[in-house]
Amino acid sequence: MRDKTDKLRRIAIEPVTRVEGHGKVTLLLDEEGRVVQARLHIVEFRGFEKFIQGHPYWELPLLVQRLCGICPVSHHLAAAKAIDQIVGVETLSPAALKLRRLLHFGQVLQSHALHFFHLASPDLLFGYDSEISKRNILGVLHKHPQLALQGVKIRKFGQQIIEAISGKRIHGIAAIPGGMNKALAPSVVSTLQTSIREILPWATQALELAKQLCLADRVHFDGFASLPSRYLSLVAPNGALELYDGKLRIRNSDGSSYIDQFDPCAYDQLINEEARDWSYMKFPFLIAEGPEQGWYRVGPLARVNNCDFIPTPKAEQARQEFLALSGDPLVHGTLAYHWARMIEALHCAEAIDLLLQDSELCSDDLQRQGQKSNEGIGVIEAPRGTLFHHYRIDDQDCVETANLIVSTTSNNHAMNESVRLVADAKLSGREITPELLNLVEVAIRAYDPCLSCATHAVGQMPLKIELHDVRQGLLHWLHKDQRGDFVAA
Amino acid sequence: MSGMKSAFSFDGIQIAFTSGQSIMQAVLDGGGYIPHLCYHPQLSVHGSCRLCMVKVGDRYLSACTTEAQNGMQVENQISELRELRLKLLEMLFAEGNHFCPSCELSGNCQLQALAYELGMTHSRFPLQYPTRKRDGSHATVFLDRDRCINCEICVRASRELDGKNVFSLSGRGSDTALQINSEDGRLGSTDLIATDSSARLCPVGALVFKQGNYAERPNERLYDTHIISETGNRRPAVVSGGYPELGE
Numbered sequence: 001m002r003d004k005t006d007k008l009r010r011i012a013i014e015p016v017t018r019v020e021g022h023g024k025v026t027l028l029l030d031e032e033g034r035v036v037q038a039r040l041h042i043v044e045f046r047g048f049e050k051f052i053q054g055h056p057y058w059e060l061p062l063l064v065q066r067l068c069g070i071c072p073v074s075h076h077l078a079a080a081k082a083i084d085q086i087v088g089v090e091t092l093s094p095a096a097l098k099l100r101r102l103l104h105f106g107q108v109l110q111s112h113a114l115h116f117f118h119l120a121s122p123d124l125l126f127g128y129d130s131e132i133s134k135r136n137i138l139g140v141l142h143k144h145p146q147l148a149l150q151g152v153k154i155r156k157f158g159q160q161i162i163e164a165i166s167g168k169r170i171h172g173i174a175a176i177p178g179g180m181n182k183a184l185a186p187s188v189v190s191t192l193q194t195s196i197r198e199i200l201p202w203a204t205q206a207l208e209l210a211k212q213l214c215l216a217d218r219v220h221f222d223g224f225a226s227l228p229s230r231y232l233s234l235v236a237p238n239g240a241l242e243l244y245d246g247k248l249r250i251r252n253s254d255g256s257s258y259i260d261q262f263d264p265c266a267y268d269q270l271i272n273e274e275a276r277d278w279s280y281m282k283f284p285f286l287i288a289e290g291p292e293q294g295w296y297r298v299g300p301l302a303r304v305n306n307c308d309f310i311p312t313p314k315a316e317q318a319r320q321e322f323l324a325l326s327g328d329p330l331v332h333g334t335l336a337y338h339w340a341r342m343i344e345a346l347h348c349a350e351a352i353d354l355l356l357q358d359s360e361l362c363s364d365d366l367q368r369q370g371q372k373s374n375e376g377i378g379v380i381e382a383p384r385g386t387l388f389h390h391y392r393i394d395d396q397d398c399v400e401t402a403n404l405i406v407s408t409t410s411n412n413h414a415m416n417e418s419v420r421l422v423a424d425a426k427l428s429g430r431e432i433t434p435e436l437l438n439l440v441e442v443a444i445r446a447y448d449p450c451l452s453c454a455t456h457a458v459g460q461m462p463l464k465i466e467l468h469d470v471r472q473g474l475l476h477w478l479h480k481d482q483r484g485d486f487v488a489a
Numbered sequence: 490m491s492g493m494k495s496a497f498s499f500d501g502i503q504i505a506f507t508s509g510q511s512i513m514q515a516v517l518d519g520g521g522y523i524p525h526l527c528y529h530p531q532l533s534v535h536g537s538c539r540l541c542m543v544k545v546g547d548r549y550l551s552a553c554t555t556e557a558q559n560g561m562q563v564e565n566q567i568s569e570l571r572e573l574r575l576k577l578l579e580m581l582f583a584e585g586n587h588f589c590p591s592c593e594l595s596g597n598c599q600l601q602a603l604a605y606e607l608g609m610t611h612s613r614f615p616l617q618y619p620t621r622k623r624d625g626s627h628a629t630v631f632l633d634r635d636r637c638i639n640c641e642i643c644v645r646a647s648r649e650l651d652g653k654n655v656f657s658l659s660g661r662g663s664d665t666a667l668q669i670n671s672e673d674g675r676l677g678s679t680d681l682i683a684t685d686s687s688a689r690l691c692p693v694g695a696l697v698f699k700q701g702n703y704a705e706r707p708n709e710r711l712y713d714t715h716i717i718s719e720t721g722n723r724r725p726a727v728v729s730g731g732y733p734e735l736g737e
Contacts, residue, residue, distance in 0.1 A: 176702065
């Protein structure tokens, strides 16, 4: 029976080499039919840490941004921050720093809008068991055209900022060692200033919608994959929400401080990664707590839970309401990621509005120089959580070693646990239903649309669920193919 | 006869030339363009890339090594030549490791620009994925041999323009590779300096500067906004480490 299971697993993880859109979930039942193990398998191998070795360090921001088509700016900037250290630049020019911040706010705004409107809202608006052919962005466009259009335009605005600064909406060129390559033209700033006036109220409405959808079924919101956990994020020296820079803060699930103002460059004293033989994605953990107990969550929920305040007024007001309505003292419901995400989206819109009034965006004082070293660590808050880039270079200026801990990796354990909780709570009998399959997707999707299996746009999310019994091996499987059709065994 | 103006037909257009000029020189002087990579007007002729093959009568001749003749009928923009040039380009891409997205020369690269010009979408030849030795030993100049197309422009520029002898090609056939003429074979042990022509004329991203990279955004670079047949082969000053431009 074991051989049979192994064989089927091997078939299930046939290399599916597309960058995004593939995952596999296996569930293991005990004798009482309870789900005792849930595994989210990431079946793609990227190998970036290996194949960037030998490349000159100045190529890194351009090389590693190809990790992702949704949040390439985060990788671009994390690598740039690491390279700033390699070229000995501790402090960027004010203009370069503001441009990088603006670029990053644009990135987070467009990514959050993409996730909420394109990927998550179909579930939240239509229900998890609604007709699958309509449970997508096209369905939202048909049923809620104004809402969907606003979502598309919020994302478009974020991409316009990225394009203005880096030359392209995806995979542009902006950050260089010790600074930025080009200032913004005043005419471009003026155009963006006009657009942000429209975006701000839309971001406010989107936040209100996320809140309403989350609170529409309070029992479900509080209970769905609720997962008391530690939270890790960057915060500013004064405890403010911080996306570009700052120090590490970890809170325990009861809200108490685990660690605060920890130097992110010493991350390897705090975090280690465990490799497991059933997934290409590693499992980061806090070294002091060990692999089993040391897991934590990152991303919008972690950031909103962790910070003392958000430094823009409307988002701060929303944070206080969020914690007052559902915090005890922290919010642990996995669906709360959506709400927290839209609080951050509003914060980004407010921050962009402020930055666009700063004339230094047009300054040509863009690059600093320093004393070169052979190591750099860049840490940034990507849309989906804390992102670590660590490089060492040799005496030829080429990359010797690289360590990347991407946001999704930090949520690996939590996603697996969320899948287990959902399956345990919702699995009735031993037959997997399409509703269960979608609930599993909903739990995964709340964390990270960049995850290979979390891209369900227009119903295309190839996902396979296997149900194993401890005695009988594989009981049942259900697979959703490229066209969104269900195939059962 | 020396110095006497004569003319030949180039795709039906009369091109005047001076006796002793090659077809390439005459066409470039006349404001025209023939695809090329190893030719540079300030350097001796190498004739190795073969991209400048033109059709004269029923013969294929390299424009850079063939003297112009009065009354000659030269065909350049014809489909059979385009196909031959495309294959040559595809082979160059296949035998190197040209990862354009992160290359400093992307947007200013003559190899890339010619690929766009000829409509190359992929290589029909198996990719070789070479792992030739990179050389970062020099303080300001970096050599990535995986991007080298063996055009020998740096070799000739070093000897003919810089009065040095920093580079050479060694090996035969597919083993041909750029070598550094120093005792330890490293660029850092040579007398190369950043203002040398040899460091600034590489048509691809094999020889790049360590600083001043990525000064332009995408869509603002030379070949983002121009096709190479309009501008000719040119390496802008912004990718030459900020040193004065060396015109072709």
